Amino acid sequence: MPELPEVEAAARTLSRAALGKTITVVRAIHPALKRKLPPARARAAKGKRISTIERRGKHQLLGLDSGDTLVVHFRMNGDWEIGTTSDILDKFTRAVIELDDGTRISLVDRRALSSITLDKEGSSSLPKLGKEASDPALDADYLAEVLQRRKIPIKPALMDQAVLAGLGNIYAAEALWEAELDPRKRAASLSRGKLEKLLTAIRLVLSPRRRRPGRYTDTRGRERFMVYDREGKECRRCGGTIERIVQAGRSTYFCPDCQIG
Ligand SMILES: [Zn+2]
Numbered sequence: 001m002p003e004l005p006e007v008e009a010a011a012r013t014l015s016r017a018a019l020g021k022t023i024t025v026v027r028a029i030h031p032a033l034k035r036k037l038p039p040a041r042a043r044a045a046k047g048k049r050i051s052t053i054e055r056r057g058k059h060q061l062l063g064l065d066s067g068d069t070l071v072v073h074f075r076m077n078g079d080w081e082i083g084t085t086s087d088i089l090d091k092f093t094r095a096v097i098e099l100d101d102g103t104r105i106s107l108v109d110r111r112a113l114s115s116i117t118l119d120k121e122g123s124s125s126l127p128k129l130g131k132e133a134s135d136p137a138l139d140a141d142y143l144a145e146v147l148q149r150r151k152i153p154i155k156p157a158l159m160d161q162a163v164l165a166g167l168g169n170i171y172a173a174e175a176l177w178e179a180e181l182d183p184r185k186r187a188a189s190l191s192r193g194k195l196e197k198l199l200t201a202i203r204l205v206l207s208p209r210r211r212r213p214g215r216y217t218d219t220r221g222r223e224r225f226m227v228y229d230r231e232g233k234e235c236r237r238c239g240g241t242i243e244r245i246v247q248a249g250r251s252t253y254f255c256p257d258c259q260i261g
Contacts, residue, residue: 001076001077001168001169001170002058002074002078002079003058003166003167003168003169003170003171004055004057004058004132004133004134004165004166004167004168004171004206005171005206007055007057007058007059007060007074007166008055008134010060010074010079010080011053011054011055011060013080013082014053014060014062014080014105015053017080017082017099017103017105018050018053018062018097018099018103018105019050019051019052019053020049020050020051021049021050021099021100021101021103022047022048022049022050022099022100023045023046023047023048023049023050023064023097023098023099023100024046024047024098024099024100025046025096025097025098026042026045026046026070026095026096026097026098026116026118027039027042027095027096028042028094028095028116029089029093029094029095029096030094030095030112032094032112032113033094033095033107033112033114033115033116036115036116036117037095037116037117037118041118042118044066044068044118044120045064045066045068045070045118048064048065048066048068049064049065050062050063050064050099051063051064051065056126056129056132056165057126057129057132057161057165057166058073058074058161058165058166058168059071059072059073059126060072060073060074062097066121067120067121067122068118068119068120068121069118069119069124070097070116070117070118070119071115071116071117071118071119071125071126072107072114072115072116073114073115074109074114075109075111075113075114075115076111076113077109077110077111077113077114078094078107078108078109078113078114079107079108079109080105080106080107080108081093081105081106081108082103082104082105082106083103083104083106084102084103084104085098085102085103085104086102087104089106090106090108092108092109092110092112093106093107093108094107094108094109094112094114095107095114095116127161127162128161128162129161129162129165130146130160130161130162130163130164130165131164131165132164132165132166133164133165133166133167133171133202133206134166134203134206138164138199138202139199140192140195140196140199143164143195143198143199144192144195146162146163146164147163147187147188147190147195148188149188150163150186150187150188151186151187151188152186152187152248153183153184153185153186153187153247154176154181154182154183154184154185154186154187154190154198155172155173155176155183155184155247155252156247156248156250157187158172158175158176159172159248159250164202166206167202169228169250169251169252170225170228171202171205171206173225173227173228173252173253173254174201174205174225174226174227174228175198175201175202175204175205176198176201176227176254176259177201177226177227177237177254177255177259178200178201178204178205178226179194179197179198179200179201179261180197180237180258180259180260180261181194181197181198181259181261182254182256182259182260182261183245183247183252183254183259184245184247185261194261197261227242227253227254227255228253229253230242230253231243231244231253235255235257235258237255237258238255238257238258239257240255240256240257240258241255241257242254242255243255243256
């Protein structure tokens, strides 16, 4: 499931393939995506140059020289596939962006839950988003302020895009494990010291170089999570047993023995 680091990487891939080029075709193929980007609306992007590509939370924003913005969200499984207009379309291609140099960018998504929309200049379909989880200027004051009225536990609060933009189920669980915090703890009850610890943990898990030697990779170099998807397994810090609970309809993995803060 793409969260901030994966969407950031996708936006960079997209930039390398598309920035500065002119769109010849934007087309939603799957009916679910077509509802948000009908052909008549998609035509507004034709002949427009892609002048900026940015990530905001888990959204990718393609700024056009007309002032309009193409907004893409991968949801659960979306990804870019870069090819040319002469390639055969992958059967899971849900939308395409074709460029004047013959590049074709396919939005592939087995489950077709991704979305692509075109926001006209001056309008935005983005939901309310909090500060970026990767923002270097993010501090405990901000977290304290956005969490102070939250009567919900800290784990779903961290996943709320209006609190912090970019965190999802995986990185929220990993950050709470790093900070040794109980995911069931009420968001508003965390002390300043714990918020500081949580911030450090968020930065660590989002960092591309988060993998301290021997911690995040196994002997074959495969990436492994410290807590996510490890129900019943041994905690890598204390040897306790990782548990899975359901919070706000999503699985939360945590160690009840050392995540006690
Ligand atoms: Zn533990």
